[in-house]
Amino acid sequence: MDLLLDYTDKQISSAEITISGSKSESNRLLILQQWYPNLQLKNLSDSDDTQHLQKALQSDKEVIDIGHAGTAMRFLTAYFSVLENRGVILTGSERMQQRPIKILVETLRSLGAVIEYKKKEGYPPLRIRGKRLTTNKVSINGNVSSQYISALLLIAPFLENGLEIALLNEVTSRPYLEMTLRLLNRLEISTNWIKNTIKIFPKSQIEDCAIMVESDWSSASYFYSLIALSEIETSITLSSYKKNSLQGDSCLAEIYKNFGVETEFQDDIIILKKTNVISSAVEKSKLLELNLRNAPDLAQTIAVTCFGLGIACNLTGLHTLKIKETDRLVALQNELRKLGAAIEITDNSLHLKESIISKSNMHIATYNDHRMAMAFAPLALKVPVIIENAEVVTKSYRNFWEDLEACFTNS
Numbered sequence: 001m002d003l004l005l006d007y008t009d010k011q012i013s014s015a016e017i018t019i020s021g022s023k024s025e026s027n028r029l030l031i032l033q034q035w036y037p038n039l040q041l042k043n044l045s046d047s048d049d050t051q052h053l054q055k056a057l058q059s060d061k062e063v064i065d066i067g068h069a070g071t072a073m074r075f076l077t078a079y080f081s082v083l084e085n086r087g088v089i090l091t092g093s094e095r096m097q098q099r100p101i102k103i104l105v106e107t108l109r110s111l112g113a114v115i116e117y118k119k120k121e122g123y124p125p126l127r128i129r130g131k132r133l134t135t136n137k138v139s140i141n142g143n144v145s146s147q148y149i150s151a152l153l154l155i156a157p158f159l160e161n162g163l164e165i166a167l168l169n170e171v172t173s174r175p176y177l178e179m180t181l182r183l184l185n186r187l188e189i190s191t192n193w194i195k196n197t198i199k200i201f202p203k204s205q206i207e208d209c210a211i212m213v214e215s216d217w218s219s220a221s222y223f224y225s226l227i228a229l230s231e232i233e234t235s236i237t238l239s240s241y242k243k244n245s246l247q248g249d250s251c252l253a254e255i256y257k258n259f260g261v262e263t264e265f266q267d268d269i270i271i272l273k274k275t276n277v278i279s280s281a282v283e284k285s286k287l288l289e290l291n292l293r294n295a296p297d298l299a300q301t302i303a304v305t306c307f308g309l310g311i312a313c314n315l316t317g318l319h320t321l322k323i324k325e326t327d328r329l330v331a332l333q334n335e336l337r338k339l340g341a342a343i344e345i346t347d348n349s350l351h352l353k354e355s356i357i358s359k360s361n362m363h364i365a366t367y368n369d370h371r372m373a374m375a376f377a378p379l380a381l382k383v384p385v386i387i388e389n390a391e392v393v394t395k396s397y398r399n400f401w402e403d404l405e406a407c408f409t410n411s
Contacts, residue, residue, distance in 0.1 A: 002363070003390035003401065005380035010408040012230050016237040017403045019220060020046045021213030022247055023396050024176065027053050027071050028183050029211060031079055031154045036187065040210040043240065047396045063089045068096060068368060068395060071147055073124060077104055078151035081113035082158060083130035089118060091125035095326070095368060098123065103141065104148040111135045133159055142167035142196070145320055146176040149198075153180045156200035157189045165198045172320060175248025175294050182246050186211065215240045217249035218371075219397045220270070221301040224252055225378040226407060227272045228259035229308045236407060240268040248295050255290065255298070258282045259305060278309075286311055286354050293317030300375035303332055303350055307341050308382050312354040319348035326367035335376065338362045339383070357383050364388060370395035377404060 026045040030053055033039045044050060049069040056064045056076055064080075066072040073092055080088050091097070102122035105115050114129040136159065140149060149165065156163035171177070181191045181198070187209060190201040215238070223236050241250075243265045253263040253270070258279040264271040282288050288306055292299050292315055299315050306313040321328035329345040336343050340358030344351045360383040366372040370393050377400075379385055393400040 001390050003387045004361075004384065005377055005387060006384035007380045007408055008382065008384065011232060012226065012234040012236065012407050014235055014237070015403075015407045016239075017223070017406060018239050019215040019403070020044070020398070022216040023047045023049055023071070023218075024179060024216075025183065025213045025246060026050045027075060028150065028154060028180055029213065030054060030057060031075050032157075032183065032187065034079065035158045036206045036209075038206065038208045039187065040208075041213065042210065043213045043215070045213070045216065045396075046398045048394045048398075049396060062087065063091065066090070066092045066096070068093045070096065070099060073099070073101065074104060074145070074147040074151045075154060077101060077115070077126060077128065078108060078155045080128040080130055081108050081115060082133055082155050084132050086130040087128065088130075089125055089127050091118070093368075096124055101126070103144050104151060107138055107140045107148070107152065110138055134161055136161035137164045137166070139166040139168055141169050142171035143169045143319075144172065146171075146173035149177055150180040153177070153184065153198070153200060157184065157187075157203045160202055162202040163200045165200075167196045167198065171196075172317075173248065173294055173296065175251075179246040179248070183211075212240075214242055214245060214247065216396070217241070217245060217247045217252060218297050219374075219400075221249065221252050221298055222374045222378060222400070222404070223407070224256045224259075224261055224272060225301050225305045225308075225375070226381065226404075227261045227274045228256060228305050229378050229381045230274050231381075233274045233276060235271055235273045237269055237271050239270075241265070241270045242268065249298055251295050252298055252301075255302065256305075258288055259309060259311075282311060288313040290315050291317045296320050297371065299350065300328060300332055300371050303336065303343075303352055304375045304379060306352055307336055307339070307355060308357070308379050310354055310356060313352045314349065315351075316349045318350060322347065326369045326372070328369065328371070331365070331367045331369065331372055335364050335372070338364070339379070339385075360384050361386060366390075366392050368392055370397065374400055 021043040023045040052066045052069040053072040116127040118125040262273045341355045342353035
């Protein structure tokens with residue numbers, strides 16, 4: 001479905017929007033719930049990814065297909081490897097079968113897991129034969145996808161000897177690992193992270209516990225972009241959010257101050273306000289420089305915001321974007337150039353020159369990537385755009401188009 005967006009003759013209303021639970025928190029907690037059935041979860045994400053994971057965890061079939069859900073692939077690879085007497089073939093979409101998983105598989109094998117590649121070496125689909133794992137020490141590169149490491153952390157309490165993980169090299173996306181550890185701690189599972197070593201201690205059961213999942217900060221980023229691109233002072237209210245969030249992407253509240261967006265925290269809501277006060281450093285140099293190593297999922301939204309405001313940016317720490325739903329760096333370069341952007345990329349960075357939107361009614365390809373669709377949507381405040389395959393947003397944000405429309409009234 002192609003969707004024409006044109007908000008050039010509209011203004012943002014004071015909308016109040018409720019965003020479903022964080023996909024990252026929900027998926028971690030669903031794995032933990034398998035070990036601790038007396039854990040109750042509220043405000044789970046309604047994303048496709050989370051639904052794929054729930055379906056997989058409830059299935060007794062031999063073949064488990066998780067579609068495009070990358071997090072589910074990583075977490076389930078570790079999960080099924082420790083389920084004794086259970087054998088599965090874990091597969092996914094064509095793109096999923098192009099996304100590497102060798103590092104995680106080799107790490108699990110070093111613990112004694114029995115995992116085979118069904119097709120191409122290093123990639124799904126996988127045949128997994130669950131067994132009891134007693135080895136409790138392993139090493140893995142810290143500069144790989146944090147989901148590989150979180151997958152290990154989430155099975156660790158179930159292992160009779162716990163798990164000690166030595167992280168080699170610099171750690172990528174540290175906030176996602178801290179999120180996993182803090183969720184374990186909420187279940188009173190003992191952990192420690194000293195220098196380059198993480199230890200998780202075994203725990204066979206927990207007290208009855210209920211956890212309310214915080215709304216997704218990545219999903220909030222598109223409304224931050226919308227406010228930033230607005231030419232008038234306005235506001236949008238989002239729920240449910242916490243000032244002391246577990247999510248690394250909550251750093252966007254600080255980042256978007258550069259674009260004149262202030263965040264007001266009230267109980268479990270945030271109010272985004274346009275102040276038209278661009279940070280002095282950015283206003284003077286017309287350049288924003290950020291290392292997004294700890295929040296790479298914000299890169300697309302920030303790059304599009306900068307382009308819409310005529311601000312140059314240098315974004316670094318983006319090497320994990322090449323193995324997402326698509327190569328997001330190439331996708332950003334392709335689609336921003338359609339609109340007139342001067343942009344260059346490397347394997348881990350993006351460099352956007354101060355540019356003017358020179359073309360309208362352009363078709364924005366989404367590459368089966370939900371974040372491409374949502375990141376480009378706010379540009380419709382500046383110029384009409386056509387979002388191809390618009391339904392791809394359901395991967396992480398099922399009601400995105402309805403919530404976006406609710407932000408506008410006719411001027």
